[in-house]
Amino acid sequence: MARSLETQVSQAVDAWLRWVPRWEPSTHRGRVAPCRRCLGSPILSAAGLGSDVPHGVQHGLSTRMKTIIDNAVAVYTAKNLPLLQAELDQQAARNRARSYRPTEGLDPEFEGLPLDPDPVPGAPFLFTLTGLARAEESQVPSLPPLSDEAKAALRREVALADEYANLIGREVCGLLLQHRLRIQAAVAEFVEPQIEAMLAELADALDAPFDPRDPPGGLPF
Template sequence: MSVLRPYRLERELDSAFYHWLAWLPQWQPDSLRPRQSTCARCPRYVDALGLDELPHAPLHGLFGAVELLVAQQFDREVDAQFPGLRAGGDWTVGVHHGVVHVANRDGESLDIVLERQERSVALDVPTWVSADEAADARVTLVRSYWSLFEAAVARLGLQRSLILRAVDAHVEPKVRRLADELIAEVCGAA
């Protein structure tokens, strides 16, 4: 459950959506650039919003901005819910492609620290927050992140029909034109 004002994230999501909507008419298909590796960010949003029939490239900008806003809100919540977790630089907390990561100051994941702690009786270095406390915090933070993700999807879901209409109006004609040009080039038609 979000502990901070939910309307801040809603306002930021709305702003990102309308910026994307204003940018969309400028989007151009890039037929010459080689395909990049599979995007790890967008599929979660595409699936949750039922937009799997739409081209990825024009949606990537929207979902990239949304994911950044969710991550920023998540960081604010980490600090609000667990102010001691990052104190003294003992633990780092972040989200990467929807996975909450907690690591010690040496970059070791919390799971590795807990494993080492299980094998030995004590931690090597005293910390503000123990590994067990960080593990408890991680459970809460995973719930918090997914609550934020679901809130973002719900907010975008309110604009789903507008997303569909905008892509149909501004993206589909460009994709069709590119396909027609490719067919004409391959088939030799004028």
């Protein structure tokens, strides 16, 4: 398992390194709520991606590592946790019954992010992707209720799955330490120059708030 996990982490880092040269700073309004996947992530700490690295760059790597952990937990669950596996199978069948699934099939750079932009006060949306997905979900029958005994047994299996996820997560963090130099070199080559260019452009705008073609006083007349 360790060798296989090492290969998966290396391949995921390679895929992220191929994507980083295509990254560009966002030009739209930033979000108020932080990303729960990336904020304080030990995976990003192990990779050497600190808070000074743009979130989009962080998210692409953390999502790829989360996929590795999720896949490992899925294999463990299928082999050892029959109650949890049955519950997941029922939920998967319920999800497949929905014709509209906007969160599926996304690239790692977008997976787990909010579907809709933050609302603007006084400018309500005609509709949202989240709202459409919830409306579709409401049409699908709910899962059958569980007995108290089944709930207790399911909670025990969920706890075991969480323990295994933490174990794999720690291994992934250890393996990422081997790739820190490659990751940081990519940030220095492809990300930092774009940030520096943005800061320089902002500084120029602050130094010259008016268009130099305007008449003295900054007035167009």
